Amino acid sequence: MNQTFAMIKPDAVERGLTGKIINRIEEAGFTIVAMKKVQLSLQDAQNFYAVHKERPFFGELTQFMSRSPIVALVLQKDNAYSAWRDLMGATNPTEAADGTIRKEFGQSIGENATHGSDSEENAIAEISFFFSQFEINR
Numbered sequence: 001m002n003q004t005f006a007m008i009k010p011d012a013v014e015r016g017l018t019g020k021i022i023n024r025i026e027e028a029g030f031t032i033v034a035m036k037k038v039q040l041s042l043q044d045a046q047n048f049y050a051v052h053k054e055r056p057f058f059g060e061l062t063q064f065m066s067r068s069p070i071v072a073l074v075l076q077k078d079n080a081y082s083a084w085r086d087l088m089g090a091t092n093p094t095e096a097a098d099g100t101i102r103k104e105f106g107q108s109i110g111e112n113a114t115h116g117s118d119s120e121e122n123a124i125a126e127i128s129f130f131f132s133q134f135e136i137n138r
């Protein structure tokens with residue numbers, strides 16, 4: 001699977017970091033095959049993060065993700081999901097390696113600038129949550 005799903009989260013979009021993050025994505029050799037800016041409703045965020053619904057931070061996470069627009073992307077590269085996870089860095093920006101996007105742009109464990117699918121299976125599901133097959137350039 002050479003595609004994965006990525007998001008630029010509300011904190012980064014609000015701070016005017018969309019262009020810088022897209023630049024990092026392209027410089028790392030990913031091809032952006034789909035992209036759009038949308039605002040999630042609270043229900044959309046709850047559906048997208050349903051896997052986390054029992055976690056203590058679910059309310060905080062879904063409020064955050066629906067407070068202002070996000071940028072949704074489909075990225076293409078060999079081993080796309082793991083390559084994008086590597087470029088993002090650890091969930092908590094304070095634990096993320098130097099040179100990663102979360103290290104540079106993340107503000108807290110919750111407001112950590114970007115999302116990336118954590119498996120090939122989830123990449124397929126998350127791409128189809130946001131994009132129809134006609135919106136993905138091949």
Ligand code: IDP
Nearest residue numbers: 057060061090091109110111112114115116118
């Ligand atoms: P990931 O995004 O690195 O895959 P997950 O553990 O799957 O990390 O968590 C999903 C998202 O939930 C994180 O990116 C972050 O925005 C948020 N999150 C994770 N842990 C916490 C926490 O302890 N407090 C608040 N938000 C959290």
